[in-house]
């Protein structure tokens with residue numbers, strides 16, 4: 133029997149975040165792919181619900197011939213885009229069901245993106261293995277210790293390597309996650325980093341966890357780990373785009389940024 137959930141705000145550690153989000157993504161994967169798969173495209177690379185394409189922003193730089201790690205790769209759409217441009221991608225995702233969708237799409241296209249089923253906290257790769265690491269709304273906002281993850285990403289990148297990631301624009305934390313007018317009134321502090329948690333209202337189990345960092349937190353995590361910040365992209369809502377995705381909609385998108393893409397390289 134499926135239960136309802138109630139939202140809470142409280143500290144959550146890495147183990148609890150991993151356990152809850154793995155189960156949540158395993159349960160949600162089929163719906164996620166059937167709802168968003170066409171929009172994402174089997175070999176497409178979108179940075180977020182606004183539909184900004186890597187083909188247009190070139191956040192990764194050159195990928196041909198490069199070893200590229202995608203963190204939170206889901207069904208591998210972005211990694212397949214890397215493969216199609218001559219790169220050597222590896223996808224990492226905590227959800228086996230998401231990775232089964234990745235394999236399904238690979239088979240439909242006679243392609244193969246190697247994948248690893250693991251949580252992002254503690255990357256199972258050697259030092260300096262990758263030229264590029266990226267995450268398109270992947271694990272960055274689902275781990276408890278983002279600073280440690282950025283340190284680990286610096287470890288697996290070669291000197292001069294590129295790191296780009298998209299997350300919910302940090303300013304959205306102030307607003308209810310509602311695509312309509314209700315989602316336009318600030319109701320909590322931008323600076324309150326207490327995680328958002330969904331709890332099963334019958335069993336009390338933690339079902340979903342999202343962590344928040346301010347823009348300053350992200351910039352700090354990058355700079356203390358030796359990254360040089362190249363850009364923060366804040367995609368505007370396109371004039372011809374009417375697709376609602378969760379809390380992302382035209383109503384909010386024309387007024388407030390919904391996505392931030394951080395682009396950095398190792399000095």
Ligand SMILES: C[S@@+](CC[C@H](N)C(=O)[O-])C[C@H]1O[C@@H](n2cnc3c(N)ncnc32)[C@H](O)[C@@H]1O
Pocket residue numbers: 150153154157172203204205206207208209210224225226227230250251252253267268269270271274275
């Ligand atoms: C919003 S989806 C994005 C997937 C893909 N990049 C896309 O654009 O469809 C977030 C992905 O991150 C994965 N994920 C969540 N927490 C994770 C963690 N701690 N470590 C690795 N992957 C995680 C989920 O399983 C899911 O596939």
